[in-house]
Amino acid sequence: MKLHILLLILFLFSLAAANGQDKTVQAELTGYINNMQTFIFEEPEGDWVTDNLIHNRLNLRLYAGSKLSFALEFRNRFFTGDMVSMDPTYAERLASDKGLLDLSTNIFSENSFILNSRIDRLWADLSLGPVQIRAGRQRINWGQTLIWNPNDIFNAYSYFDVDYPERPGSDAIRMQVYPDYSSSIELAAAMDGDENLTFAGLYRFNKWTYDIQFLAGIAEGEDIVFGTGWSGAFGSTSFRGEISWFHPVENFRDTTGTGLFTVGLDRGFSGKGMMQMQLMYCNKPFSFDAFDDFYSGNLSAKDLAFSEFSLFGSVSYPVSPLFNLSFSAIWYPDLKGFYAGPSVEISLAENLDFSFIWQHFNAELSNDRTRINLCFLRMKYSF
Amino acid sequence: MTKKLLTLLLLIYPCLSLAAQDAAEIVKRANDKINGEKSSYSEMKMTIVRPDWERTLEFKNWTKGREYALTLITAPARDRGQSFLKRGSEMWSWNPTISRMIKLPPSMMSQGWMGSDYTNDDILNESSVVDDYIHELAGEEEIEGRLCYRIKMTAKEDAAVVWGHQVRWIDKDDYLFMKAELYDEDGYLVRTELGKNLKIMDGRLIPTILEIIPEDEEGHKTVVEIEKIEFNIPVEDDFFSQQNLKRVR
Numbered sequence: 001m002k003l004h005i006l007l008l009i010l011f012l013f014s015l016a017a018a019n020g021q022d023k024t025v026q027a028e029l030t031g032y033i034n035n036m037q038t039f040i041f042e043e044p045e046g047d048w049v050t051d052n053l054i055h056n057r058l059n060l061r062l063y064a065g066s067k068l069s070f071a072l073e074f075r076n077r078f079f080t081g082d083m084v085s086m087d088p089t090y091a092e093r094l095a096s097d098k099g100l101l102d103l104s105t106n107i108f109s110e111n112s113f114i115l116n117s118r119i120d121r122l123w124a125d126l127s128l129g130p131v132q133i134r135a136g137r138q139r140i141n142w143g144q145t146l147i148w149n150p151n152d153i154f155n156a157y158s159y160f161d162v163d164y165p166e167r168p169g170s171d172a173i174r175m176q177v178y179p180d181y182s183s184s185i186e187l188a189a190a191m192d193g194d195e196n197l198t199f200a201g202l203y204r205f206n207k208w209t210y211d212i213q214f215l216a217g218i219a220e221g222e223d224i225v226f227g228t229g230w231s232g233a234f235g236s237t238s239f240r241g242e243i244s245w246f247h248p249v250e251n252f253r254d255t256t257g258t259g260l261f262t263v264g265l266d267r268g269f270s271g272k273g274m275m276q277m278q279l280m281y282c283n284k285p286f287s288f289d290a291f292d293d294f295y296s297g298n299l300s301a302k303d304l305a306f307s308e309f310s311l312f313g314s315v316s317y318p319v320s321p322l323f324n325l326s327f328s329a330i331w332y333p334d335l336k337g338f339y340a341g342p343s344v345e346i347s348l349a350e351n352l353d354f355s356f357i358w359q360h361f362n363a364e365l366s367n368d369r370t371r372i373n374l375c376f377l378r379m380k381y382s383f
Numbered sequence: 384m385t386k387k388l389l390t391l392l393l394l395i396y397p398c399l400s401l402a403a404q405d406a407a408e409i410v411k412r413a414n415d416k417i418n419g420e421k422s423s424y425s426e427m428k429m430t431i432v433r434p435d436w437e438r439t440l441e442f443k444n445w446t447k448g449r450e451y452a453l454t455l456i457t458a459p460a461r462d463r464g465q466s467f468l469k470r471g472s473e474m475w476s477w478n479p480t481i482s483r484m485i486k487l488p489p490s491m492m493s494q495g496w497m498g499s500d501y502t503n504d505d506i507l508n509e510s511s512v513v514d515d516y517i518h519e520l521a522g523e524e525e526i527e528g529r530l531c532y533r534i535k536m537t538a539k540e541d542a543a544v545v546w547g548h549q550v551r552w553i554d555k556d557d558y559l560f561m562k563a564e565l566y567d568e569d570g571y572l573v574r575t576e577l578g579k580n581l582k583i584m585d586g587r588l589i590p591t592i593l594e595i596i597p598e599d600e601e602g603h604k605t606v607v608e609i610e611k612i613e614f615n616i617p618v619e620d621d622f623f624s625q626q627n628l629k630r631v632r
Contacts, residue, residue, distance in 0.1 A: 211475075321433075
């Protein structure tokens with residue numbers, strides 16, 4: 001089954017490539033290469049866990065005429081450092097793919113280094129007038145707010161994963177219909193590696209200068225989900241929000257659902273940065289006891305909250321156009337803790353960027369006060 | 384006495400209104416050259432020049448009237464593929480990397496790119512130099528060897544504009560914007576714009592380089608270069624849609 005889908009997509013690719021003589025076929029290759037050094041420690045004077053990652057991303061697009069297009073995007077990552085040699089499950093976790101298709105491979109996995117290649121986009125897209133159909137591994141992004149997205153039921157992501165701006169994709173078929181310039185009707189079905197089906201429909205429209213959406217479906221084969229989201233503005237400040245309600249399909253009458261409600265404000269100041277705030281409420285927050293859960297790749301939209309209330313705030317300020325300073329923080333009252341993270345971004349040359357990101361977590365996990373610092377130093381060349 | 388005053392007013396008034404009409408007409412004719420057409424397609428390059436560095440942004444731009452605009456960033460690599468849609472006072476951006484459409488707040492309209500002296504409001508077809516200001520002819524001057532009208536423009540009270548007033552120099556023969564001085568609401572000069580490198584594009588003579596020089600900042604400027612422009616392209620209102628925001632190349 002998995003192999004068939006892969007073969008079908010490769011066949012479509014070669015079909016398009018075979019038409020190479022045709023002037024309407026265009027290929028595009030973009031990507032980046034970066035080197036990131038990570039330091040993890042509790043106290044600066046204590047032990048450090050250090051890791052290095054050389055990361056190359058390639059995005060290949062093929063346009064066959066105006067109706068058909070194809071994408072293949074993957075990341076090749078070369079890991080070295082303490083995590084590789086100390087954590088026996090590290091290689092295995094890197095190689096595992098939670099999607100229906102297993103598209104992650106460790107090309108080399110040795111004591112001191114791992115080379116992993118993972119395909120996170122692999123789709124064919126057909127557009128016929130107002131109808132668009134896309135099949136394969138893709139990102140279905142239904143978020144409206146900027147930090148936590150309970151409406152993003154196909155592939156929620158971890159805010160803390162700093163080195164994955166593209167975010168994971170899901171193996172899905174998606175149809176989008178655009179009745180007019182600002183509205184769309186979508187139907188999408190995705191299946192994960194355990195053959196859990198997520199199937200949902202969304203209707204988005206623009207009214208009173210707000211984008212408004214409603215969605216309903218089945219999430220990960222276990223919950224009925226209803227949701228709504230919006231984006232608009234009060235004066236110059238954006239006002240966005242999302243509400244999702246998940247209710248288990250099994251024992252429908254005897255169980256209670258999980259509701260997530262989030263609202264956010266953001267505002268830009270001409271040439272002087274941005275401010276953001278977001279508040280989330282969840283009646284049944286995800287209880288986690290391992291710090292790793294913060295980073296686990298395929299979070300579900302239902303598990304976004306770690307505390308009944310969570311409050312996010314951030315400011316970013318361009319000290320100079322090439323030098324951006326930002327600070328963000330999240331308060332988790334139930335964990336008696338917080339996250340705080342300053343970051344610096346510097347544009348060194350036209351396509352060369354340097355980042356320094358510091359994440360500090362301070363929370364009570366399983367009755368233990370846990371303090372962790374993660375520092376990332378990254379140099380990135382885009383092409 | 385009253386009669387005399389009235390006569391005087393009657394004599395002056397037509398002259399005043401004639402002058403005002405002329406000035407407005409001149410601005411309108413100049414504006415029509417670049418913005419007044421039904422639609423346009425352009426490819427532009429914007430370079431931010433600072434005393435010790437430069438950065439370049441390249442983009443494609445489709446417009447229809449003042450209401451509709453679609454902009455696609457083609458360089459640098461980091462930002463390539465991002466697009467912006469403007470319909471009336473609403474604006475959306477599309478980030479293809481994460482397949483995310485974001486509705487932008489009105490405050491983003493005046494955010495510059497990388498500290499550029501050029502704002503989104505400028506890129507996405509701005510407020511109207513014709514409708515949002517009161518025009519007044521204030522002499523003639525030579526700019527870059529061409530004789531120009533000097534026109535003072537004061538923002539109308541209810542107009543949603545960034546500038547309090549402007550002074551513009553418009554070429555007398557070809558009605559080209561050759562120079563502009565833009566003042567804030569308190570009357571301070573904020574930036575100067577210069578039109579340069581006159582060329583014939585799509586059958587008409589236009590300045591193909593626009594230099595924007597902020598006041599009080601030595602060695603700072605933003606240079607917008609028109610690499611290609613086509614006027615009155617056949618484009619439907621439907622082109623300026625969220626669907627196309629995600630598809631445009």
